[in-house]
Amino acid sequence: MMVRLDTIETPAILLDRTVLERNIAAAADRAAAHGLQLRPHVKSHKSVAIARMQVAAGACGITVAKSSEAEVFIRGGIADITVAYPLIDLTKITRLLMLAKEHGTRLNLIVDSAVGVDAIGTAARDMAFETNLMVKVDVGLHRCGVDPSGDDAVTLARMIANRARLTFGGIISHAGHAYSAVDRDAVVAIAREEQTIMRDVADHIAAAGMLVPCTSVGSTPTVWACDHYENTTEIRPGNYVFMDLVQASLGLITKADIALTVLATVVSCNDTHAIIDAGSKVLSSDRGPHGSTRLTSYGLAVPVGTDHPGMPVVSLSEEHGFVAHGGQCPAIGDRLRIYPNHACPVVNLARAFQVIDENGKFELWPIDAHGTVF
Amino acid sequence: MMVRLDTIETPAILLDRTVLERNIAAAADRAAAHGLQLRPHVKSHKSVAIARMQVAAGACGITVAKSSEAEVFIRGGIADITVAYPLIDLTKITRLLMLAKEHGTRLNLIVDSAVGVDAIGTAARDMAFETNLMVKVDVGLHRCGVDPSGDDAVTLARMIANRARLTFGGIISHAGHAYSAVDRDAVVAIAREEQTIMRDVADHIAAAGMLVPCTSVGSTPTVWACDHYENTTEIRPGNYVFMDLVQASLGLITKADIALTVLATVVSCNDTHAIIDAGSKVLSSDRGPHGSTRLTSYGLAVPVGTDHPGMPVVSLSEEHGFVAHGGQCPAIGDRLRIYPNHACPVVNLARAFQVIDENGKFELWPIDAHGTVF
Numbered sequence: 001m002m003v004r005l006d007t008i009e010t011p012a013i014l015l016d017r018t019v020l021e022r023n024i025a026a027a028a029d030r031a032a033a034h035g036l037q038l039r040p041h042v043k044s045h046k047s048v049a050i051a052r053m054q055v056a057a058g059a060c061g062i063t064v065a066k067s068s069e070a071e072v073f074i075r076g077g078i079a080d081i082t083v084a085y086p087l088i089d090l091t092k093i094t095r096l097l098m099l100a101k102e103h104g105t106r107l108n109l110i111v112d113s114a115v116g117v118d119a120i121g122t123a124a125r126d127m128a129f130e131t132n133l134m135v136k137v138d139v140g141l142h143r144c145g146v147d148p149s150g151d152d153a154v155t156l157a158r159m160i161a162n163r164a165r166l167t168f169g170g171i172i173s174h175a176g177h178a179y180s181a182v183d184r185d186a187v188v189a190i191a192r193e194e195q196t197i198m199r200d201v202a203d204h205i206a207a208a209g210m211l212v213p214c215t216s217v218g219s220t221p222t223v224w225a226c227d228h229y230e231n232t233t234e235i236r237p238g239n240y241v242f243m244d245l246v247q248a249s250l251g252l253i254t255k256a257d258i259a260l261t262v263l264a265t266v267v268s269c270n271d272t273h274a275i276i277d278a279g280s281k282v283l284s285s286d287r288g289p290h291g292s293t294r295l296t297s298y299g300l301a302v303p304v305g306t307d308h309p310g311m312p313v314v315s316l317s318e319e320h321g322f323v324a325h326g327g328q329c330p331a332i333g334d335r336l337r338i339y340p341n342h343a344c345p346v347v348n349l350a351r352a353f354q355v356i357d358e359n360g361k362f363e364l365w366p367i368d369a370h371g372t373v374f
Numbered sequence: 375m376m377v378r379l380d381t382i383e384t385p386a387i388l389l390d391r392t393v394l395e396r397n398i399a400a401a402a403d404r405a406a407a408h409g410l411q412l413r414p415h416v417k418s419h420k421s422v423a424i425a426r427m428q429v430a431a432g433a434c435g436i437t438v439a440k441s442s443e444a445e446v447f448i449r450g451g452i453a454d455i456t457v458a459y460p461l462i463d464l465t466k467i468t469r470l471l472m473l474a475k476e477h478g479t480r481l482n483l484i485v486d487s488a489v490g491v492d493a494i495g496t497a498a499r500d501m502a503f504e505t506n507l508m509v510k511v512d513v514g515l516h517r518c519g520v521d522p523s524g525d526d527a528v529t530l531a532r533m534i535a536n537r538a539r540l541t542f543g544g545i546i547s548h549a550g551h552a553y554s555a556v557d558r559d560a561v562v563a564i565a566r567e568e569q570t571i572m573r574d575v576a577d578h579i580a581a582a583g584m585l586v587p588c589t590s591v592g593s594t595p596t597v598w599a600c601d602h603y604e605n606t607t608e609i610r611p612g613n614y615v616f617m618d619l620v621q622a623s624l625g626l627i628t629k630a631d632i633a634l635t636v637l638a639t640v641v642s643c644n645d646t647h648a649i650i651d652a653g654s655k656v657l658s659s660d661r662g663p664h665g666s667t668r669l670t671s672y673g674l675a676v677p678v679g680t681d682h683p684g685m686p687v688v689s690l691s692e693e694h695g696f697v698a699h700g701g702q703c704p705a706i707g708d709r710l711r712i713y714p715n716h717a718c719p720v721v722n723l724a725r726a727f728q729v730i731d732e733n734g735k736f737e738l739w740p741i742d743a744h745g746t747v748f
């Protein structure tokens with residue numbers, strides 16, 4: 001189906017297929033060039049179709065955030081899934097293991113506490129399902145993960161190795177604080193520190209007599225900023241499929257690399273602002289990952305069919321966006337493409353991607369895992 | 375079904391039925407005492423069940439934000455609906471009018487431009503469906519609405535009166551800037567100013583020979599702070615069914631009046647923060663309506679079954695919340711109830727309310743209009 005941007009009902013989540021495919025290939029090439037496994041985080045897109053494209057391009061499997069999200073991708077036929085979240089609830093874990101067993105999915109879970117090992121160990125034993133369990137290491141975000149300066153990683157690895165049906169799967173980290181870095185060099189410094197910390201933890205576990213089969217790091221900035229990876233076997237970027245203004249603000253990409261935009265219509269005008277039909281229920285109020293506020297607006301609005309440098313979306317109410325027009329208000333009815341600050345929460349609010357390519361070909365792709373926050 | 379808060383799977387959107395019913399009754403009493411029509415804004419709850427409770431308590435109809443939201447409530451049997459949004463797209467308008475005609479719904483739309491009158495007038499004529507059209511007035515939020523100091527209100531009212539199938543339905547405003555007021559007195563001042571502006575606009579239209587059948591104002595703060603209403607025939611509060619920390623911060627309510635909380639589980643702990651399984655994809659990154667940032671955290675976390683004064687949710691990533699525990703970390707697995715800053719975007723992210731009452735009775739209510747942003 002062919003479509004013109006002036007006929008799509010708004011607000012719409014536009015996905016530029018050409019840029020999407022280029023971004024997927026770029027990550028696959030980067031992983032291959034450095035001999036790394038690529039395991040993309042699909043919480044960014046929540047789409048089985050895009051996950052299959054990533055696997056077809058060479059990804060070893062995927063990463064998900066929550067057990068309910070994992071369930072969607074198990075049913076979607078992805079064969080190797082890491083749930084990068086410290087699951088501790090026996091009901092959730094049992095349901096997940098049951099489904100993975102039924103579908104023959106290889107499942108990798110993470111822990112940072114004995115509570116987690118107990119819960120997952122109990123479920124794996126009761127379900128008679130072999131599960132890989134990785135130890136989450138805090139490399140500076142101070143969210144989840146064991147303190148790398150202590151013995152917790154070794155203690156948990158040993159606990160895992162001693163439980164029936166559990167295999168110690170290695171160590172895993174997320175340097176999300178890279179999103180608050182001042183520039184690309186600062187991102188590289190955080191990535192280097194992550195690699196060093198993970199090497200030390202791996203050495204510590206190995207010295208205690210255990211094999212560390214995987215050292216997994218991830219975040220789009222740290223992966224994109226690095227030109228070499230030490231002590232790393234796997235990378236888990238997520239946002240790279242779309243990219244957004246936060247990645248651009250870190251100096252990692254340009255606007256031409258951004259695959260996802262929001263198509264909106266001007267519904268009202270006043271002296272200072274064009275009011276558009278996309279507010280916080282479409283763009284989200286998220287100015288950046290991990291609560292980062294390095295960007296002060298909520299996106300950049302470009303009139304469709306122009307190379308306008310963009311007008312900032314300076315404020316949002318739930319159903320309206322305020323675009324500062326600088327004295328030249330677009331007409332009521334005009335279409336604007338909004339480059340979002342943070343693509344992931346925008347996708348989470350939507351139900352489908354309107355996929356377009358450079359020839360105007362149009363497809364609708366469902367956001368299969370929308371609402372999977374459990 | 376009876377349920378205990380330690381057995382509900384998290385994250386969950388808890389709705390306290392007792393408080394909900396009290397809030398619904400309070401607004402109905404207030405409207406009745408002042409001889410006003412109450413037309414609640416249902417974008418706050420997106421629930422047909424709650425809309426029916428509001429109508430049963432005396433509401434004359436409801437307000438919705440978008441045409442796709444209106445469609446859900448037309449199908450849900452609500453007989454009188456105002457779409458408080460400047461619709462300008464002929465496709466959207468025609469589809470909406472067709473559905474309203476089919477269901478015999480009384481439909482009130484709003485305009486602030488000739489583009490809007492043309493589009494709605496064309497659809498009403500072509501569908502042969504009588505539609506009430508109200509003129510939106512900007513009373514200080516500077517979002518949508520005509521400038522009250524000019525002649526636009528009269529011009530648009532006359533355009534409406536001259537179109538077949540359109541009836542001039544009156545004037546409508548939203549003093550959303552009250553959310554950024556410093557205190558209750560400042561909210562009252564904004565409400566007074568709104569009433570004065572609306573009186574002047576109504577007088578202006580009446581002087582031009584047209585009847586102004588309805589003067590509609592709304593926002594929970596301005597409605598709650600007022601003890602008298604002048605020149606007003608209708609109020610349209612929305613958030614009042616739930617209330618939240620923003621309303622408390624304006625001095626309008628206390629925490630005991632808040633009907634909606636998020637139940638979350640502690641999944642990890644570190645020296646400074648308890649990490650919970652509710653992040654921006656559950657709590658939203660919204661710190662308050664209309665981009666207001668008067669509150670600096672993202673909610674207040676109270677351990678279940680305690681009268682703890684609450685710990686602030688100081689930061690969010692997509693799937694995790696950071697609760698500052700002040701040196702006394704809850705245990706992994708503990709349940710916390712989060713009082714959200716702004717209830718409306720939290721509801722928009724969810725699929726169902728877990729409705730509880732003081733006896734522990736439990737029901738699941740769908741959020742019928744989730745995702746209706748078109």
